[in-house]
Amino acid sequence: MMNENEKIFLSPKQVREAIRIDFKQYESQFDLFQELCPIITDNRNIVTKEGRNACVLITRGRKSKVRRMNDHDLGDYLFNILSEKTYPLSVIADICSKVFQTKTFVGLNDETGSTGIWIETEMARFKCRQCGNCCRNLKYHYDCTENDYKRWEVCERHDIMEKVMIVYSDSGTAEYRIWKEPGTSRFYPECPWLIPSPSKGQFACGIQDVKPAYCRQYPLTQKHAVMTGCKGTFEAC
Ligand code: SF4
Structure with missing residues (x-):
């Protein structure tokens, strides 16, 4: 029941899996999705709330498009874009920091020699x-x-x-x-x-x-x- 790790290293592939689990496992994370939407979509989309359950996804541009969906579908939508696109590791670290609500940084894993994201779990406290x-x-x-x-x-x-x-x-x-x-x-x-x-x-x-x-x-x-x-x-x- 106690966490032994104060810091976890995730490869870019493991980051995606951790984010997929995070997006799926909690009830509603609209505020998080709203914050992530412009980052994940390169500012092409923003999202607002309509009533209690409907999210409104707005694609910006000369012919702006509007789509309505629930929180879970919005999470799937954002995750699909995230898993198909390649982002600089600094952007992935920023996304992780928002998703896991903790400090993150790009760094080397001395054991594997690979570069990825270090996530400070703060679990020592x-x-x-x-x-x-x-x-x-x-x-x-x-x-x-x-x-x-x-x-x-x-x-x-x-x-x-x-x-x-x-x-x-x-x-x-x-x-x-x-x-x-x-x-x-x-x-x-x-x-x-x-x-x-x-x-x-x-x-x-x-x-x-x-x-x-x-x-x-x-x-x-x-x-x-x-x-x-x-x-x-x-x-x-
Ligand atoms: S305090 Fe948290 S980790 Fe410990 S038994 Fe309760 S739920 Fe599990």
């Missing part, structure tokens, strides 16, 4: 309150990776592996879904590894040392914490 909200209420079924599964194979954690559903995509790639009741294709309604702590209203993780990487890193940023109902606190510097 985060203090988990062990309320268990993330384990009980968030949709984590897709947050298990092949590396997680391999780790459990190496340490022969059959008790964990039997709770993983392996499905194969059309291309034959294995995907890992958690947590299912052993011998069934039913998912547990909440994380089965959650253990009530002696302190009232607090919980611990029953597989703390080997839990999925995603759980170790949750929440990824302060925005992620706020948007997903995390009760943890951020201590002043």
Whole structure:
């Protein structure tokens, strides 16, 4: 439940995937989309709100065009442009800073020798309150990776592996879904590894040392914490 990273490096491809997830995972982000629209579209489009749900996308020019759509479609529209166009890394860093609401900068990853975007998560100041909200209420079924599964194979954690559903995509790639009741294709309604702590209203993780990487890193940023109902606190510097 505590994040070990204060800084995350993302390649341009990983940035796009992180933005795609961000655009999809929260209810409504109209203010963010409004701010990003001119940046992503090279000032060709701006967006305004009409009533509670309709966004109005205006394409500027001599024959300006108007399209109405909801917040989610606007997110898809902007993401499609973002994924098809090539932007200078400085622009990508600016977009990331707005999307993830934190400091970002273009830089080198010494381990891979590649250039990408560093995102300051500010999670060193985060203090988990062990309320268990993330384990009980968030949709984590897709947050298990092949590396997680391999780790459990190496340490022969059959008790964990039997709770993983392996499905194969059309291309034959294995995907890992958690947590299912052993011998069934039913998912547990909440994380089965959650253990009530002696302190009232607090919980611990029953597989703390080997839990999925995603759980170790949750929440990824302060925005992620706020948007997903995390009760943890951020201590002043
Ligand atoms: S929701 Fe936040 S505070 Fe609560 S257990 Fe998860 S990480 Fe900790």
